[in-house]
Amino acid sequence: MPVLEIKNLHKTFDQNEILKGIDLTVDKGEVVSIIGPSGSGKSTLLRCATLLETMTKGSMKYSDTQVVTEGSDGFSVYLPPKELTHVKAMFGLVFQNFNLFPHYSVLKNIIDAPISVQKRNKDEVIAEARQLLAKMGLADRENFYPYQLSGGQQQRVSIARALINNPQILFFDEPTSALDPELTGEILKVIRELAAMRMTMVIVTHEIEFAKNVSDRVIFMADGVIVEQGSPQQVIQNPQQERTRTFLANLNKK
Amino acid sequence: MPITNMILQLATGLLTSVNIFFLTLLFTFPFGLLVALVRMSKNPFASNIARIYISIMRGTPLMLQLLIVYFGPYYVFGWSLRNYPPFVAVIIAFVLNYSAYFAEIYRGGIASIPIGQYEAATVLGYSKQQTFFKIILPQVIKRIVPPITNEIITLVKDTSLAQVISVMEMFTIAKQIANAQSSMVALVVAGVFYYVFNFVVAVVMEQIEKKLDYYR
Numbered sequence: 001m002p003v004l005e006i007k008n009l010h011k012t013f014d015q016n017e018i019l020k021g022i023d024l025t026v027d028k029g030e031v032v033s034i035i036g037p038s039g040s041g042k043s044t045l046l047r048c049a050t051l052l053e054t055m056t057k058g059s060m061k062y063s064d065t066q067v068v069t070e071g072s073d074g075f076s077v078y079l080p081p082k083e084l085t086h087v088k089a090m091f092g093l094v095f096q097n098f099n100l101f102p103h104y105s106v107l108k109n110i111i112d113a114p115i116s117v118q119k120r121n122k123d124e125v126i127a128e129a130r131q132l133l134a135k136m137g138l139a140d141r142e143n144f145y146p147y148q149l150s151g152g153q154q155q156r157v158s159i160a161r162a163l164i165n166n167p168q169i170l171f172f173d174e175p176t177s178a179l180d181p182e183l184t185g186e187i188l189k190v191i192r193e194l195a196a197m198r199m200t201m202v203i204v205t206h207e208i209e210f211a212k213n214v215s216d217r218v219i220f221m222a223d224g225v226i227v228e229q230g231s232p233q234q235v236i237q238n239p240q241q242e243r244t245r246t247f248l249a250n251l252n253k254k
Numbered sequence: 255m256p257i258t259n260m261i262l263q264l265a266t267g268l269l270t271s272v273n274i275f276f277l278t279l280l281f282t283f284p285f286g287l288l289v290a291l292v293r294m295s296k297n298p299f300a301s302n303i304a305r306i307y308i309s310i311m312r313g314t315p316l317m318l319q320l321l322i323v324y325f326g327p328y329y330v331f332g333w334s335l336r337n338y339p340p341f342v343a344v345i346i347a348f349v350l351n352y353s354a355y356f357a358e359i360y361r362g363g364i365a366s367i368p369i370g371q372y373e374a375a376t377v378l379g380y381s382k383q384q385t386f387f388k389i390i391l392p393q394v395i396k397r398i399v400p401p402i403t404n405e406i407i408t409l410v411k412d413t414s415l416a417q418v419i420s421v422m423e424m425f426t427i428a429k430q431i432a433n434a435q436s437s438m439v440a441l442v443v444a445g446v447f448y449y450v451f452n453f454v455v456a457v458v459m460e461q462i463e464k465k466l467d468y469y470r
Contacts (some may be wrong), residue, residue, distance in 0.1 A: 001361070038271065050377055052373055052376060052377065066381070085379045085381075086381035088378065089379065092377075093377045095370060095373070097368075097370050099368075099370035099371060099373060099374035100374075100394065101374070101375075101389055102469050102470060103392050103393055103396070103469050112388070113378035113380065116380075116384065116388070117378060117379040117380055117381075117384070118379065145468065145469045145470075146469075147469060147470040160407065175406060196408070239316065
């Protein structure tokens with residue numbers, strides 16, 4: 001059964017149509033990478049999926065929960081806000097700039113939302129958070145504040161924060177773009193480990209080599225549409241579309 | 255008049271000044287925040303009302319505002335001033351005036367918080383209120399301590415304006431003693447009191463700033 005099912009997603013800002021009818025289905029355990037030039041709409045797609053943007057038209061379903069339906073006029077209709085809060089525990093998002101809360105310790109960054117938003121048991125959440133921190137190699141950092149950590153460590157904390165509610169799917173928005181090159185490796189390693197544990201993930205990335213290695217499926221987007229998708233071998237090694245070839249060729253020139 | 259007697263009288267006045275100071279702050283912190291939020295609201299009508307309010311409060315003398323708040327009800331509505339102590343008028347006028355300055359400081363602080371903080375909170379499911387009070391406001395407070403310290407120090411000195419509606423605060427008393435004695439000593443002592451008051455304020459604010467230094 002698919003974890004995420006987006007159908008006919010259109011997103012319009014003012015008069016500009018940024019997304020022009022996207023269909024995206026992600027199965028349980030699948031790792032999907034989205035690549036494409038800047039302005040292609042891949043970040044907007046991720047922001048619509050994580051409820052940071054409101055889709056103009058189209059529908060969206062997380063597992064059994066129909067989050068967005070297409071109204072009779074074609075425009076999107078959302079669940080009431082209270083139910084959306086529950087939906088937000090079904091996914092996690094890792095930002096490019098981490099966006100940790102600077103005034104909270106590492107531990108509090110991870111545990112505050114599950115306790116004060118999802119109303120989970122405090123002791124249980126703390127125990128899970130400590131396990132996650134240990135997995136991220138940050139067991140001795142729970143009382144640190146974000147400014148005391150390196151970029152890579154901060155990003156690992158933010159991954160732990162995204163994982164604390166045991167989400168069914170994890171989204172990454174260019175998770176290594178804000179990191180020094182020598183730190184990207186530690187984040188890619190964490191994502192690889194998650195993939196090995198069959199965590200369902202959607203990754204917007206510029207790391208083509210990484211996308212090739214970690215993904216079950218690669219999606220190439222340009223100008224608000226999915227131009228091409230398939231296995232990494234298909235899309236990256238042997239692209240069928242001219243637009244994809246140009247994009248990959250430009251990358252290789254650098 | 256022996257000097258101890260004079261100091262005692264001035265100290266009584268200082269107590270009134272301190273009362274004005276603390277009561278003004280007590281109401282200005284929340285009211286200023288409210289004004290800032292209205293000023294930043296998406297509703298253009300509400301936002302413009304707040305904008306005009308701030309503009310008038312900052313654009314006219316506090317002394318004039320004091321007179322209007324105290325005598326306005328009598329001249330405009332013909333209400334008796336008997337049940338309207340000037341001290342109350344001082345607090346109302348000070349809160350109205352200082353809230354305008356505080357509102358702009360809050361607004362600057364709120365605007366300086368990166369959008370990513372809101373986005374992270376939204377994704378994690380925090381409600382609008384939770385996001386503001388748990389995530390945004392604590393960071394705002396840390397950032398606005400220095401400009402707020404400026405305002406608070408000015409407030410200490412502005413308490414002396416209460417003399418224009420005959421509130422018996424320190425400056426009023428100092429002037430009376432000085433007139434009666436044809437001597438500046440009382441004014442100099444009052445000056446020392448104001449300075450010490452502000453010195454304490456500065457030390458306390460520095461401590462608060464240090465306390466908030468545990469993160470960046």
